[in-house]
Amino acid sequence: MxxxxxxxxxxxxxxxxxxxxxxxxxxxxxxxxFEIMPYHAPIVSLLKAGEVVIDWTVRIPIIRGMVxxxxxxxxxxxxxxxxxxxxxxVKPS
Numbered sequence: 001m002x003x004x005x006x007x008x009x010x011x012x013x014x015x016x017x018x019x020x021x022x023x024x025x026x027x028x029x030x031x032x033x034f035e036i037m038p039y040h041a042p043i044v045s046l047l048k049a050g051e052v053v054i055d056w057t058v059r060i061p062i063i064r065g066m067v068x069x070x071x072x073x074x075x076x077x078x079x080x081x082x083x084x085x086x087x088x089x090v091k092p093s
Contacts, residue, residue: 003072004038006072006073008022008054008074009074009075011076011078012077012079018054018060022055023038023055024036024037024056025052026052027047027052027067028048028051029045036067043068044066044069046065046066047065047067047078049064052076061080063081064078
């Protein structure tokens with residue numbers, strides 16, 4: 001039986017913002033927003049300012065970035081929005 005999750009890593013140049021299994025990843029693509037689900041077709045895309053949303057519960061605000069999805073692994077490289085002191089990088093919904 002096929003797994004119903006995909007592996008997701010969200011990284012910035014300094015650290016890992018999210019790493020784990022997910023059922024969906026919603027991304028602000030440079031031409032349009034889109035959602036990646038398990039066994040999506042391979043894709044590479046630039047990302048514009050917005051939020052990376054994982055399983056509709058974890059939100060990561062970004063300025064820009066890129067995504068690569070291949071063989072059920074989603075790698076997202078981002079430049080995060082600037083945060084105030086003590087504000088978490090990953091915002092739960």
